[in-house]
Amino acid sequence: MGVAERKEREKQEMRETILAAATQMFLEEGYDKTSIRAIADKIEYSPGTIYLYFKDKDELFYAIHAQGFVIMLAKMEKLKKIADPLARLKELGRIYIQFALDNPEYYDLMFIMRGPMKALETLDGSGMECWSYGESTHEFLKLTVQECIDKNLVTITDVQVGAMTMWSLVHGMVSLHIRQRLSIMNEDEKTLKKLLFKGLDQMLNAISK
Secondary structure, three states: OOHHHHHHHHHHHHHHHHHHHHHHHHHHHOOOOOOHHHHHHHHOOOHHHHHOOOOOHHHHHHHHHHHHHHHHHHHHHHHHHOOOHHHHHHHHHHHHHHHHHHOHHHHHHHHHOOOOHHHHHOOOHHHHHHHHHHHHHHHHHHHHHHHHHHOOOEOOOOHHHHHHHHHHHHHHHHHHHHOOHHHHHOOOHHHHHHHHHHHHHHHHHHHEO
């Protein structure tokens, strides 16, 4: 391995170390209470080192978003092969639920924790990619719902309402599960997970023609 390749690998490893530490601290301490200095102390480097990779805490937060959406989008790739839009919509919901179950920390940061939305107005072009990933997942949902409407497969006639309903249902269910609010149901973990997928199936049955 040449010098340039080694330096690039070390740079990537440092970036991943910073992101891992920041993810843990955002979850444990909250975004507002986590500082760049605190993150630097955790990885035993100076704050200046972090600023070599991220302009500020907002950019760091959205870089974590990007990682989560990249994972989600990769899992959604196989959906393009499903010709039936209603079957595709169901599988999309299942992938969303499974992503949340497999990656609760990412899901919390991406969809539950209140993020610094003002960063969208200040991040540069490269930083904005992390938000475009999220827009891509939502656009895929809308296109699938629209195809279901066009083929008269669902009772919903407004694509925005359909997409919002679908997203709200799966988000609500997995958020309650991740934040342990479903514990009041007095069911074991395996049963609760099954209920999430059954809830999705029931919703789709309700709107299908």
